[in-house]
Amino acid sequence: MESTSVIGTANKKGQIFTEPRKLFFEAPRVPVFLTGSEVIKEAIRRASVDVMVAYPITPQSEAAALCGELFAEGYVGDYMRGESEFAVMSQCAGAAFGGARVFTTTAGPGTLRAFENFPMWAGARLPIQVIVTCRGINSPLSIQPDTLEISFLLDTGMMVWHAETAQDFFDWILMGYIVSEQPDVHLPLAVCCDGFFVTHTKDTINLTPADMTLPPYDPYRSPVPCMDMECPPVRMMRDPFVMKSNYISYATHASWQQEVRAACERSRKHTIPLLGGLIETENVDAEILIVASGTAVSQGREAIRLLNAEGLKVGLVKVKSLRPFPTEEIRQATKNAKWIIVPEFNVVGWLAREVRAIIDRNDRVIVGPHVAGGMTMPPEVIVEKIHQVIKAGKGELVHG
């Protein structure tokens, strides 16, 4: 059969299906001044999404409501509301099993309510994209940004990226589908950001033209067949192995779980050229480094400005991808650092834990400063921590 390409043809809204690299790197960009939620809408407008399922969680993010407008305008194939976050993620799975490009968004308690579905998505190799606009996890109740939920996502088998700004968000949502849908990856992706700090903040973003859109998802590139309800092809769905023999079940489970994680690692070769690496570095020859992800990177940049004004040189490592984790990249970037400061917007310090697990001489890692429950982290707090570290001198540990 002769294969045909849709590139260069128009969809029903008159948007031209555009070769992804051309869309990302060559298409003209126009600066606009929008909130992060509005930026999510603009990315989805250009993403040729077939199905979106929503459980709107205002005031955490207006994105679900804004994307509903896209459906009304005809930019999203189908749009429905779920009864709860668990229902939403299950409906997303159904749509993806059926061969659709799927989008949804959640946050905080919603993420946790939906949780059973995330490892299921990964195990079923469904390239769903979920935007996680991080919010505190109960109790006590918080509707403000706290990144604790990301630590729960790290071992689901999904890819997990952590955006710093709305610009990252716009680019990564579009690039994310291209990485997710590669036959040798074919995994769900959580694109995370720190709730209010990105979603409710107005910032300048460079958008690609609204009349250019990603090529549609091709479900025939899936490494597992798309679902036919008359004849479920995946043994795990009906008549699972565990009904036959525990030992076959163990073997299947173990090998498939490893394959899911291997697929996540294989995503690197697609992600690195699009995101410009899994990390971004500045002045990593400095003795003191800030290693951070999300909004903590922005606060780190402001702290570095203040420290530079004092004549102190401090480097920066921005971690973009958490799964796959940039193990080698971080080892290289931190090899000369005497002190590695890991500021975080959560109480447990999961990024510090990840960094400590992969570098040598890991007593160089300073866990914190931390804020939690959605509190802001003034750059002055990071500066103070670095002053403490310098005062404490060589060899003496400073924690907290």
Add this chain to the structure above:
Amino acid sequence: MQKRLNIRISGLGGQGAVTSAHLLAMAANKDGKFAISNPFFGAEKRMAPAESYARIGSERIYDRGEIVYPEVIMVYHPQVITMGKSYTMPFYSGIKRDGLVIINCSEPLLSQDDVKTLEDLNVGVFYIDATKVALEVAGTELSSNMAMIGALAGITKVVTLQALDLAIQDRFGKKYVASGGTATLDEAIKKKFAKKEQLLAKNMATVTKAYEMGAVWAETHASLVAS
């Protein structure tokens, strides 16, 4: 001259504190400056504390979230001070030396201790009855936020009147998707005016009037000027 103004707006739900921060940042953006703005509030309800923040400067801004150390604090309602309806206590906590406080009230509200603390920090305090200005010029107290941003611009010149005009046209002249409470208030203010053009003109007139009042005050008070 300040390279960056960090502006903290403390008001009550429904007063337009969030809209003000967005308008200031949009105006700064139109002036070619770097700007970001964001709100911070709990579950939305009228008369509950609501804060918003605008950062405006001549270089790229990374800082996000609440402004803990502001150069400028704007108080939209006396209850922010008298009833402690503020996220930080006292309401001026964290204000920088040589900063500026603008209070929507016809008469002084601060205790002697507060006055002393702010004097020691060389912080200027400008009282403006923004609600009265709004009622007189626009015929509705819903425009009080316009008077407040006008006063700020008049004193600090952080944004131009032309840019504020463009920002107001963007915000109220076009279709705008907002959450429930904000959408209801948008509808309420639209009903006050027969035509959208009238809404835009009256709001801008309120901004301009307060701008002039702020500029006059600044002539006799050493105060912050944005670069």
